[in-house]
Amino acid sequence: MTIFEKPHSLVDIPLHYCPGCTHGIIHRLVAEVIDELGIEGTAVGIAPVGCAVMAYDYFACDMIEAAHGRAPAIATGVKRADPSHIVFTYQGDGDLASIGTAEIVHAAARNENITVIFINNAIYGMTGGQMAPTSLVGQVTQTSPYGRDPKLCGYPVRVCEMLSELEGPEYLARVTVNSVANVRKAKKAIKKAFQNQIDGKGFSLVEVLSACPTNWGMTPEKALEWIDTAMIPYYPLGVYKDRSAESEAKA
Amino acid sequence: MADKVLMKGNEAIAEAAIMAGCRHYFGYPITPQTEIAAYMAKRMPKIGGTFLQAESEIAAINMVYGASAAGVRAMTSSSSPGISLKSEGISYIAGSDLPAVIVNAQRGGPGLGGIQPSQSDYFQATRGGGHGDYHMIVLTPASVQEMAELTIHAFDLADEYRMPVMILADGTIGQMMEPVSFDFDIKPAPEKPWATVGTGMKRPHNVVNSLYLNPAELEQNNFDRFKRYEIIAEKETMYEEFMTDDADIVLAAFGIAARVSRNAVLAARKEGIKAGLIRPITVWPFPKAPFAKAADHCSSIISVELSMGQMIEDVKLACECRVPVTLCNRVGGMIPTPNQILDAIRAAAKGGK
Numbered sequence: 001m002t003i004f005e006k007p008h009s010l011v012d013i014p015l016h017y018c019p020g021c022t023h024g025i026i027h028r029l030v031a032e033v034i035d036e037l038g039i040e041g042t043a044v045g046i047a048p049v050g051c052a053v054m055a056y057d058y059f060a061c062d063m064i065e066a067a068h069g070r071a072p073a074i075a076t077g078v079k080r081a082d083p084s085h086i087v088f089t090y091q092g093d094g095d096l097a098s099i100g101t102a103e104i105v106h107a108a109a110r111n112e113n114i115t116v117i118f119i120n121n122a123i124y125g126m127t128g129g130q131m132a133p134t135s136l137v138g139q140v141t142q143t144s145p146y147g148r149d150p151k152l153c154g155y156p157v158r159v160c161e162m163l164s165e166l167e168g169p170e171y172l173a174r175v176t177v178n179s180v181a182n183v184r185k186a187k188k189a190i191k192k193a194f195q196n197q198i199d200g201k202g203f204s205l206v207e208v209l210s211a212c213p214t215n216w217g218m219t220p221e222k223a224l225e226w227i228d229t230a231m232i233p234y235y236p237l238g239v240y241k242d243r244s245a246e247s248e249a250k251a
Numbered sequence: 252m253a254d255k256v257l258m259k260g261n262e263a264i265a266e267a268a269i270m271a272g273c274r275h276y277f278g279y280p281i282t283p284q285t286e287i288a289a290y291m292a293k294r295m296p297k298i299g300g301t302f303l304q305a306e307s308e309i310a311a312i313n314m315v316y317g318a319s320a321a322g323v324r325a326m327t328s329s330s331s332p333g334i335s336l337k338s339e340g341i342s343y344i345a346g347s348d349l350p351a352v353i354v355n356a357q358r359g360g361p362g363l364g365g366i367q368p369s370q371s372d373y374f375q376a377t378r379g380g381g382h383g384d385y386h387m388i389v390l391t392p393a394s395v396q397e398m399a400e401l402t403i404h405a406f407d408l409a410d411e412y413r414m415p416v417m418i419l420a421d422g423t424i425g426q427m428m429e430p431v432s433f434d435f436d437i438k439p440a441p442e443k444p445w446a447t448v449g450t451g452m453k454r455p456h457n458v459v460n461s462l463y464l465n466p467a468e469l470e471q472n473n474f475d476r477f478k479r480y481e482i483i484a485e486k487e488t489m490y491e492e493f494m495t496d497d498a499d500i501v502l503a504a505f506g507i508a509a510r511v512s513r514n515a516v517l518a519a520r521k522e523g524i525k526a527g528l529i530r531p532i533t534v535w536p537f538p539k540a541p542f543a544k545a546a547d548h549c550s551s552i553i554s555v556e557l558s559m560g561q562m563i564e565d566v567k568l569a570c571e572c573r574v575p576v577t578l579c580n581r582v583g584g585m586i587p588t589p590n591q592i593l594d595a596i597r598a599a600a601k602g603g604k
Contacts, residue, residue: 041450057458059456062449062458063458063460064320064458064460065458065459067313070313070316073309073310073311077318077319079317081318082323085448085449103306105306106310
């Protein structure tokens with residue numbers, strides 16, 4: 001009896017992520033969902049610029065590498081070319097919430113029938129730990145060495161809350177993967193975000209609060225704790241929009 | 252549609268794109284190319300195609316990138332400032348070896364510039380525009396008929412060589428109306444086994460990508476692409492010669508500048524000056540051969556441009572500076588008159604042999 005195995009839609013090669021980084025868990029969750037929904041053969045994934053830039057090597061479905069922040073526009077092109085493709089983007093916070101804000105906002109506004117996996121680890125990881133649009137107030141990074149000062153650089157962007165003001169999107173949820181229970185909840189949200197696309201419901205985004213021990217300067221264990229103590233208070237977990245559930249509740 | 256129809260140049264591009272099998276157009280409004288978007292917005296929904304007004308030129312070119320990666324014929328159009336914004340995406344399209352057709356109805360610059368016709372994006376178009384070593388095939392229509400013909404040709408070239416092809420038009424040809432025949436033989440698009448259309452669980456995954464972290468691999472990738480460029484230069488260079496056989500003064504001009512130059516050549520001939528015209532139709536690859544040949548017998552070449560002198564550099568390279576090459580130009584949306592060009596021909600003839 002098989003107790004545990006690699007998802008089929010994850011390529012069997014070592015990932016390049018740092019020890020304690022939670023990208024690996026999130027890749028696995030996405031791959032498990034792709035397997036369970038039987039969509040590997042029709043899926044097209046869009047990788048970002050950032051730590052997940054090489055995600056195109058890790059997912060076994062067809063993959064496209066995007067310019068920084070442009071993944072939702074590319075996903076739009078793929079989806080419009082053939083709506084039977086199951087299209088997802090996998091983007092970090094610099095990619096989605098800074099340089100790619102126009103693309104994500106308008107893909108959501110159009111209710112583009114795609115799935116977005118948004119990794120929020122409050123830092124630019126790939127370039128070595130600079131301040132992200134989601135870095136917390138007071139957070140020390142390479143480009144905020146005295147701590148993020150809202151007088152100089154404003155406040156961190158809450159993407160789910162911001163997009164929930166739009167009429168367009170179908171589903172917006174924030175989850176994390178810092179405990180077994182949270183990993184299970186995260187998987188449920190990711191599965192729903194893909195199922196929504198299969199059902200033609202429209203734009204679904206799952207924001208995953210993710211740990212970056214390397215650039216936060218913490219042990220992996222401390223980093224998981226920091227998600228609880230520092231991130232979740234500013235980025236509360238939960239469902240920010242679920243249009244189908246809302247209209248069912250009204251009916 | 253064997254009969255001719257009266258059409259604006261921009262509309263001819265749009266209709267020809269549809270005939271070529273393009274069902275995916277992504278654009279953003281900008282003068283003077285908006286007729287293309289308006290035409291697509293009307294026609295695409297009626298033929299099962301997609302017209303999508305993107306949130307920006309950046310998004311529009313990336314939608315083209317996605318659609319093209321998914322194996323369909325896709326295009327976008329814009330005008331100079333918008334092409335600057337698209338340049339990031341064009342570089343990625345070139346780096347990922349994707350086909351795409353991009354129209355630039357040029358207007359005067361730099362910056363916001365103006366909305367009147369120009370050819371001042373020649374450097375941007377022929378040198379790539381975005382970052383990195385790459386080229387686009389650049390086609391320069393000089394009539395509404397050519398707007399249609401070269402659009403169909405652009406889709407074939409883009410698919411054959413897997414690269415971006417630009418139609419470098421200008422506000423004049425985009426806006427003016429002329430009779431067009433759409434009696435074209437349309438070749439079917441080639442198979443695209445590289446496209447990201449889903450593995451169907453039948454093959455290893457396809458990856459559309461321009462990232463090569465291994466420098467040796469990236470070098471080889473560049474070498475391979477430039478090998479392809481050599482083939483293109485050999486096989487796809489297009490130009491037209493007008494009265495150059497015995498010409499003493501040879502004009503170099505493309506697009507709207509070539510039409511005005513043609514009149515100036517005829518006027519000069521009436522005065523007994525042996526003038527001729529070489530009209531590049533592809534400006535990348537640049538037609539070097541006719542200029543090299545002209546330099547054997549002419550006394551000077553005049554580059555007629557709606558820019559501060561951009562194509563003139565390619566003309567000088569092509570004739571290896573064996574004859575003097577001078578510039579006759581207007582910029583900022585102004586267009587030279589046949590008389591201005593005729594004066595330049597007269598001056599060159601006096602200063603010549």
